[in-house]
Amino acid sequence: KYEDVRNYPDRYIDLCLFNGAIRTSENEEMAHLLRQKSKVLVAFGSCAYEGCIPALSNLTTAEATLRTAYLESPSTDNPDGVLPQPVTQVPEGELHIPAFYNTVKTLDQVVPVDYYIPGCPPEPHQIWAVLEAVIQGAELPPPGSIIGAGTVAVCHECPLEKHEKQIERFYRPYEITPEPGLCLLEQGIVCLGPATRSGCGALCPRVGMGCRGCYGPLDGVEDQGARILSAIASVVGVGTPEEDEAELERKIEAVMETLADPAGTFYRFSMARSLLQRARVGGNGAGKGEAR
Incomplete structure (x- = not known):
C-alpha cells in the first residue's frame, strides 16, 4: 500500500x-x-x-x-x-x-x-x-x-446554568453526583469548557461529565492549559484578603491538592501544541535516529 x-x-x-x-x-x-x-x-x-x-x-x-x-x-508478561x-x-x-x-x-x-x-x-x-x-x-x-468547529467557548453552547459560585474543593466524577442543570465547574467538577473551542454541542457537560478539552483552544490562545488554570483560579473561593498570607496560601494549596493530575487534566489533548511541548528530563531517552 x-x-x-x-x-x-x-x-x-x-x-x-x-x-x-x-x-x-x-x-x-x-x-x-x-x-x-x-x-x-x-x-x-x-x-x-x-x-x-x-x-x-x-x-x-x-x-x-x-x-x-x-x-x-500489571498485565505484562515479559520475563x-x-x-x-x-x-x-x-x-x-x-x-x-x-x-x-x-x-x-x-x-x-x-x-x-x-x-x-x-x-x-x-x-x-x-x-x-x-x-x-x-x-x-x-x-x-x-x-x-x-474548520469543522465553532469560534466561541464550549460554555456558550452548554445549557447548564452558571451563578458565579465559588468552590472550596474539587471532586473527581465518582466522588459526587452533580446537581442537574447547574454548571459543573461551579460544583467542583473540573470542566475545560471555558478554555475549549465549541463545535461538539457540549456533549460531555450535557451528561454530567466535565469537558475534557478535545476541540482545542480558542482563537488567540497559545496555551489551553494556562487558560483553564486561569478559569479554575477564578472559581476557587477560600479565605479573605485580611487573612495572614501564609494561612491563605495554605488554604489555596489544600484546594489544589484535591485537583488530581493537573498536567494530565489541563494538557490532556494539547501538550504537543502547548508552550511546554515537553518536560525537561534527565538523560536523552531518545529512540535511535531521533535526538530531539
Missing part, C-alpha cells in the same frame, strides 16, 4: 485527512509522503492537531514510556525484559521496526498543513460539512484555518 501511494503523481490526492500524532519514524515518513501527494492536507482530529493523549508521554522519556508498557504494567529496538538480529536476518521518538509532535510540526479539524473524535456532522464543502467546490477559508 505504501508503494502504491509513492507511485502516485505529486498532488494526486485531492483531500487527505491525516489522523494521528507523529510518534515514530514511520509516522513522520507518511506525513512527508502524504503532504507531497496531496493538494489539501488536513490535520484530522486532536492527535494530528495537538498531539492528544499520546503527547502526555512528553512529560517523560521514550525509554520510560517503553519500560512502563513492556516491563512494569526476559525485552524492549522494542529499531533493529533486532534474529536467525532469519534483521527485523526492522520504526524508531520510537522521544517527543510526540503535531502534524504541522513536521510538514505544512492546510487545515485543522479538531475533536477526539471530530463530530460526524462537522466532518460532513467539511467534505460537502470540498465536494461542491465551495470557497474554503484561508490556509491554516480551523
Whole structure:
C-alpha cells in the first residue's frame, strides 16, 4: 500500500485527512509522503492537531514510556525484559521496526498543513460539512484555518446554568453526583469548557461529565492549559484578603491538592501544541535516529 501511494503523481490526492500524532519514524515518513501527494492536507482530529493523549508521554522519556508498557504494567508478561529496538538480529536476518521518538509532535510540526479539524473524535456532522464543502467546490477559508468547529467557548453552547459560585474543593466524577442543570465547574467538577473551542454541542457537560478539552483552544490562545488554570483560579473561593498570607496560601494549596493530575487534566489533548511541548528530563531517552 505504501508503494502504491509513492507511485502516485505529486498532488494526486485531492483531500487527505491525516489522523494521528507523529510518534515514530514511520509516522513522520507518511506525513512527508502524504503532504507531497496531496493538494489539501488536513490535520484530522486532536492527535494530528495537538498531539492528544499520546503527547502526555512528553512529560517523560521514550525509554520510560517503553519500560512502563513492556516491563512494569500489571498485565505484562515479559520475563526476559525485552524492549522494542529499531533493529533486532534474529536467525532469519534483521527485523526492522520504526524508531520510537522521544517527543510526540503535531502534524504541522513536521510538514505544512492546510487545515485543522479538531475533536477526539471530530463530530460526524462537522466532518460532513467539511467534505460537502470540498465536494461542491465551495470557497474554503484561508490556509491554516480551523474548520469543522465553532469560534466561541464550549460554555456558550452548554445549557447548564452558571451563578458565579465559588468552590472550596474539587471532586473527581465518582466522588459526587452533580446537581442537574447547574454548571459543573461551579460544583467542583473540573470542566475545560471555558478554555475549549465549541463545535461538539457540549456533549460531555450535557451528561454530567466535565469537558475534557478535545476541540482545542480558542482563537488567540497559545496555551489551553494556562487558560483553564486561569478559569479554575477564578472559581476557587477560600479565605479573605485580611487573612495572614501564609494561612491563605495554605488554604489555596489544600484546594489544589484535591485537583488530581493537573498536567494530565489541563494538557490532556494539547501538550504537543502547548508552550511546554515537553518536560525537561534527565538523560536523552531518545529512540535511535531521533535526538530531539
